[in-house]
Amino acid sequence: MASRTWHFLLALSLLSSAAYGQLSPSFYATSCPLLELTVRATMIAALLAERRMGASLLRLHFHDCFVQGCDGSILLDDVGSFVGEKTAFPNVNSVRGYEVIDRIKATVELVCPGVVSCADIVALAARDGTFLLGGPSWAVPLGRRDSTTASLAEANADLPGPTLNLDQLIRAFDKKQLTPRDLTALSGAHTIGFSQCQFFRDHIYNGTNIDPAFAALRRQTCPAAAPAGDANLAPFDAQTQLVFDNAYYRNLVAQRGLLHSDQELFNGGSQDALVRQYGSNPALFAADFVTAMIKMGNIAPLTGASGQIRRNCRVVNS
Ligand code: HEM
Numbered sequence: 001m002a003s004r005t006w007h008f009l010l011a012l013s014l015l016s017s018a019a020y021g022q023l024s025p026s027f028y029a030t031s032c033p034l035l036e037l038t039v040r041a042t043m044i045a046a047l048l049a050e051r052r053m054g055a056s057l058l059r060l061h062f063h064d065c066f067v068q069g070c071d072g073s074i075l076l077d078d079v080g081s082f083v084g085e086k087t088a089f090p091n092v093n094s095v096r097g098y099e100v101i102d103r104i105k106a107t108v109e110l111v112c113p114g115v116v117s118c119a120d121i122v123a124l125a126a127r128d129g130t131f132l133l134g135g136p137s138w139a140v141p142l143g144r145r146d147s148t149t150a151s152l153a154e155a156n157a158d159l160p161g162p163t164l165n166l167d168q169l170i171r172a173f174d175k176k177q178l179t180p181r182d183l184t185a186l187s188g189a190h191t192i193g194f195s196q197c198q199f200f201r202d203h204i205y206n207g208t209n210i211d212p213a214f215a216a217l218r219r220q221t222c223p224a225a226a227p228a229g230d231a232n233l234a235p236f237d238a239q240t241q242l243v244f245d246n247a248y249y250r251n252l253v254a255q256r257g258l259l260h261s262d263q264e265l266f267n268g269g270s271q272d273a274l275v276r277q278y279g280s281n282p283a284l285f286a287a288d289f290v291t292a293m294i295k296m297g298n299i300a301p302l303t304g305a306s307g308q309i310r311r312n313c314r315v316v317n318s
């Protein structure tokens with residue numbers, strides 16, 4: 001009796017102390033053994049067509065997880081009276097890759113219909129995008145289910161913007177139980193991809209912590225007077241723009257952060273030392289990035305009987 005109780009308690013504590021909550025990398029091992037191969041193959045095709053898509057899908061996962069948790073809520077279209085997150089300021093005309101998620105979902109539905117959530121597909125696509133652009137790989141904890149709701153208000157409130165200062169960034173991540181170290185590691189995602197001029201204009205014209213030569217270079221394709229050139233793109237990392245490396249941090253040390261929020265991580269504050277470390281130690285960055293991605297991927301997932309497995313990632317099952 002006592003021993004049975006003890007075993008029960010041990011099992012309970014093992015379950016609840018598992019590093020990734022209720023998610024597990026082997027969640028679909030029997031129900032969809034070809035899942036990861038299917039996602040990978042579709043991602044390779046997508047990146048062959050457009051290499052930037054690896055960056056775009058990494059960002060999509062971030063924007064999913066910071067709003068209601070990693071539940072695929074960002075994928076829901078506005079239809080009829082339903083208002084989703086796609087028109088929120090941080091997402092509209094900015095988040096990309098919805099069609100690639102549709103393609104992966106369609107392919108996965110062919111292999112194992114009705115089994116795999118859109119939220120898990122987004123998490124796998126983010127991992128594959130990172131890896132296929134030369135970054136680290138990791139086993140993605142799986143078993144998320146899809147939301148039946150979305151929140152435009154939470155997307156506007158909780159997704160950090162490029163004008164935030166370090167305190168505000170730390171608070172935005174703390175709200176999702178992510179540490180300042182997670183913030184600095186995850187921001188390394190800005191080693192790949194691009195930003196529109198409208199998000200860094202103020203920084204390159206009015207910023208005080210910016211290399212003058214870098215500011216002059218970026219002004220060439222980002223005119224001062226909005227809305228001219230608002231959507232013009234500049235790479236976050238000019239030298240290796242679609243290679244997932246640690247150059248982002250060396251750029252910050254050289255005052256060549258593209259966004260004001262990027263440069264806030266190296267501006268005489270609490271993250272300076274870590275930025276220098278990541279810039280000189282790629283293995284440390286890779287390890288911390290993986291740890292932080294797994295933490296971010298574990299924000300408030302729907303599991304068990306909560307939510308649903310959407311048939312179409314854009315609409316709630318009827
Ligand atoms: C720390 C706060 C963050 C802020 C303020 C921020 C802001 C931005 C902005 C303004 C853009 C450009 C969007 C556009 O031009 O349409 C961008 C792009 C991007 N962000 Fe972030 N971001 C943050 C954190 C993250 C995190 C945590 C990740 C992923 C782990 C991430 C991944 C990316 C990627 C990969 C791109 C390039 C996307 C592409 O080229 O399509 N960002 N971010």
Ligand SMILES: *[C@@H]1O[C@H](CO)[C@@H](O)[C@H](O)[C@H]1NC(C)=O
Pocket residue numbers: 201202203205206224225
């Ligand atoms: C620079 O800052 C001033 C004062 O806040 C503002 O009026 C102006 O629009 C800013 N310039 C750019 C290019 O963002």
